[in-house]
Amino acid sequence: MRREKASKERLLFAISVISVVLLVSTVVMPGLAAAAGEEKSARAPVLDVVATVSVLRDFVEQIGGDRVSCVALVTGMENPHTYATTTADRSAIEEASVFVEFGGEAGPELEPWAQDLLDSSDNGGLVVCEAASGIPLIEDNPHVWMDPENAKTMVINIEKALIEADPSGASVYRNNTVSYLQRINETEERILEEMAPYSGMKVIASHPAFLYFFNFIGFEQVDLLVDVPGQSPSAQHVSEIIDEIREENISLIVTMPQFPTPVTDQIREETGVRSVEITPLLGAFNTTTYLGMLEYDAGAISLALSEGSRGGDESGASPVLMYSLIAIIALVALGAAATVYRRRER
Numbered sequence: 001m002r003r004e005k006a007s008k009e010r011l012l013f014a015i016s017v018i019s020v021v022l023l024v025s026t027v028v029m030p031g032l033a034a035a036a037g038e039e040k041s042a043r044a045p046v047l048d049v050v051a052t053v054s055v056l057r058d059f060v061e062q063i064g065g066d067r068v069s070c071v072a073l074v075t076g077m078e079n080p081h082t083y084a085t086t087t088a089d090r091s092a093i094e095e096a097s098v099f100v101e102f103g104g105e106a107g108p109e110l111e112p113w114a115q116d117l118l119d120s121s122d123n124g125g126l127v128v129c130e131a132a133s134g135i136p137l138i139e140d141n142p143h144v145w146m147d148p149e150n151a152k153t154m155v156i157n158i159e160k161a162l163i164e165a166d167p168s169g170a171s172v173y174r175n176n177t178v179s180y181l182q183r184i185n186e187t188e189e190r191i192l193e194e195m196a197p198y199s200g201m202k203v204i205a206s207h208p209a210f211l212y213f214f215n216f217i218g219f220e221q222v223d224l225l226v227d228v229p230g231q232s233p234s235a236q237h238v239s240e241i242i243d244e245i246r247e248e249n250i251s252l253i254v255t256m257p258q259f260p261t262p263v264t265d266q267i268r269e270e271t272g273v274r275s276v277e278i279t280p281l282l283g284a285f286n287t288t289t290y291l292g293m294l295e296y297d298a299g300a301i302s303l304a305l306s307e308g309s310r311g312g313d314e315s316g317a318s319p320v321l322m323y324s325l326i327a328i329i330a331l332v333a334l335g336a337a338a339t340v341y342r343r344r345e346r
């Protein structure tokens, strides 16, 4: 009798515990989730921002968070230098609160179409942010954002513009800027550590887009594969490049998917030089953020160079060999284990 009562009590206790758990999970949790959702939808974007390119859009989103909605006019694999603007671009600017361009010394080279677009758009209250304002050019090269030190200047210029357009969000923009600058610092440290073994390396690039990145990681750009971006190099220039690679001990050609340079294959075959494809624009190689892009680029360079130092000429062959070996070892181990198991069973 007593035992039966005790077990009934235990059963009741278990049922009530389960009920409480179910109640919490069915009533309270969705409530919490709904509350979080409401909070999110209550924070509808305050500022509509138009940026010229995706890297600038990323900066705006890092600083503006939920308070901004930002579109980039040039996205993906388009060439910003020769971008053709559309009437939709003008409408976007006319409906925006802030326009973010490189501007400064870099702007006219990078986005020669931006000023005309602004002039033809009717938006008296628009805050125009020249993100690259105050950044000095090296050798008249406009690709300033590829040095994260310059990115910091750009981020601070964008922060000022967002505060000007939306003063009530100032504390949000300031806090986000502080933490983003901190993340840039951390990324810089990681990349410099990764690149340290290759400091002083001489490289040839297919396009001027990486000069600032090379300066940052301590590489020396000896020459460019093409004189005019988008064009193929002359046969004479190719033979000059081949001579340079041999005479100056150049170990790497750096190309970008936005401007394919098939001649790289020929140069590689003739000289044995390594080559790597990296990107100065978001979109290629699934890059979605500026810092992710820098990490991708550094990682790809480091991979290309470490494959080179192992001495294997066919870089594709060694991983295949390694995986085959691992597979064979695994099979042998499985066979041995199966034999031992069968013996024990007997």
Ligand SMILES: [Zn+2]
Residues within 6 Å of the ligand: 081, 143, 207, 208, 209, 229
């Ligand atoms: Zn360029």
